[in-house]
Amino acid sequence: MTKEEIIKVIKKNILENLEEIDENEIDINKSMKDYGANSLDIIEVVSCSMRELKIKIPRTELAEINTIGQLADKFLEHAE
Amino acid sequence: MSEKIIIQMEENGIVHLKMNDAEGKNTFTADFVAELIRSLEKTSDMKPKVLILQGLPDIFCGGADKKDLMDLCEGKLAVKDFIIQETLLNLPFPVIAAMEGHAIGGGFAMAMYSDIILAARESRYGAVFMQLGFTPGMGCTTMLSELVGPYIASEMMFSGKRFKGSELAHKSTNINYILPREEIMPKAEDIALQISEKNIKSIYILKHALSVKKKKLLIDARLQEDLMHRISFAFPETRAAIEEFYVELD
Numbered sequence: 001m002t003k004e005e006i007i008k009v010i011k012k013n014i015l016e017n018l019e020e021i022d023e024n025e026i027d028i029n030k031s032m033k034d035y036g037a038n039s040l041d042i043i044e045v046v047s048c049s050m051r052e053l054k055i056k057i058p059r060t061e062l063a064e065i066n067t068i069g070q071l072a073d074k075f076l077e078h079a080e
Numbered sequence: 081m082s083e084k085i086i087i088q089m090e091e092n093g094i095v096h097l098k099m100n101d102a103e104g105k106n107t108f109t110a111d112f113v114a115e116l117i118r119s120l121e122k123t124s125d126m127k128p129k130v131l132i133l134q135g136l137p138d139i140f141c142g143g144a145d146k147k148d149l150m151d152l153c154e155g156k157l158a159v160k161d162f163i164i165q166e167t168l169l170n171l172p173f174p175v176i177a178a179m180e181g182h183a184i185g186g187g188f189a190m191a192m193y194s195d196i197i198l199a200a201r202e203s204r205y206g207a208v209f210m211q212l213g214f215t216p217g218m219g220c221t222t223m224l225s226e227l228v229g230p231y232i233a234s235e236m237m238f239s240g241k242r243f244k245g246s247e248l249a250h251k252s253t254n255i256n257y258i259l260p261r262e263e264i265m266p267k268a269e270d271i272a273l274q275i276s277e278k279n280i281k282s283i284y285i286l287k288h289a290l291s292v293k294k295k296k297l298l299i300d301a302r303l304q305e306d307l308m309h310r311i312s313f314a315f316p317e318t319r320a321a322i323e324e325f326y327v328e329l330d
Contacts, residue, residue: 060324
C-alpha cells in the first residue's frame with residue numbers, strides 16, 4: 001500500500017463526512033478542522049478510513065496528529 | 081449560583097431550559113445531573129405551556145461522564161440509571177428538544193423523552209454505548225426504535241456509530257426536523273409559539289395521555305437494561321474500551 005493510496009481513502013472519507021468541499025481543495029498539510037470538521041467528524045473519518053484500509057491503531061497513538069498528511073504517514077506505518 | 085443550567089420563562093408560557101456547561105461539555109457529572117433535575121422540577125412549578133430543551137451550539141448533551149463509567153466498572157457505583165428520563169417524562173407539559181449540537185449516548189436518549197425533536201445537519205447523534213463495551217441504557221433498548229425506527233435503531237445500537245444529522249435526514253426517522261444549525265432555534269420557537277396559543281388545561285391533559293406509552297416502555301427498558309448493565313460493566317474488556325473512547329483527536 002502506498003501513501004498515495006492511503007491519502008485517496010482518507011480524502012474519500014472526508015468528502016463523505018463533511019459537507020460542501022471539493023476534493024481538489026483538500027491540502028494534506030492542513031488539518032481536517034480547517035475544512036470545518038468537528039471533533040466527532042474527525043473520529044468518524046479516521047475510523048472509516050482504518051476499516052477500509054484494514055488497519056487498527058489505538059486512538060491514544062493518534063491523539064498527537066495534526067494534519068491529514070501526518071495521519072497518512074501513521075497509517076502507512078501500520079499498513080502491511 | 082451556578083450557570084450549568086439556565087432557565088428563562090417568557091410571558092407567553094414558553095420556558096427555555098438551556099444546558100450550559102461548556103467546561104463539562106454537558107456531560108452527566110454528578111453536579112450537572114443534580115442541577116438538571118432540580119431545574120426541570122423548577123420549570124414544573126412555573127406551570128409553562130411548553131418547554132424548549134436546548135444545549136450549547138456545538139454540544140447538546142454529551143451523555144455519561146467517564147468517571148461514573150469507571151466507577152461502575154469497579155463496582156464503586158451501583159448500576160443505576162439517572163432519573164433524568166423519569167423527570168422528563170413526568171413533566172406535565174410538552175418538551176421540544178432543540179438539538180443544535182451533538183447528542184451522544186444518554187444525551188441522545190434525552191430526545192426520546194421529549195415530544196418534538198429537532199436536530200442539526202452539522203451535528204452528530206449516536207447511541208454509542210456498545211463502543212464503550214457495555215450494552216445500551218437510558219431506555220434505548222425499548223424506545224430508540226420509536227424515534228428512529230426499529231432497523232435504524234438496531235444499526236445505531238450495534239454499531240455505536242455517530243450519525244451526522246445530514247445523513248439521518250436521508251433516512252425516514254421520526255425526528256421532526258433536521259435543519260441547518262442556525263435554523264433550529266427559530267423553528268423550535270415557532271412550534272412553541274403555536275403550542276402557547278392553546279388552552280393550558282387541554283395541553284396538560286393531552287401530554288398526560290401521550291406519555292402513557294413511553295412510561296410503559298421505560299419500565300420495560302429498566303427491567304432488562306439494569307440486568308444487562310450488571311453483566312456488561314463487569315466484563316474485563318469494558319474498562320479499556322471506555323479509556324479508548326474518551327481519547328480526543330485533533
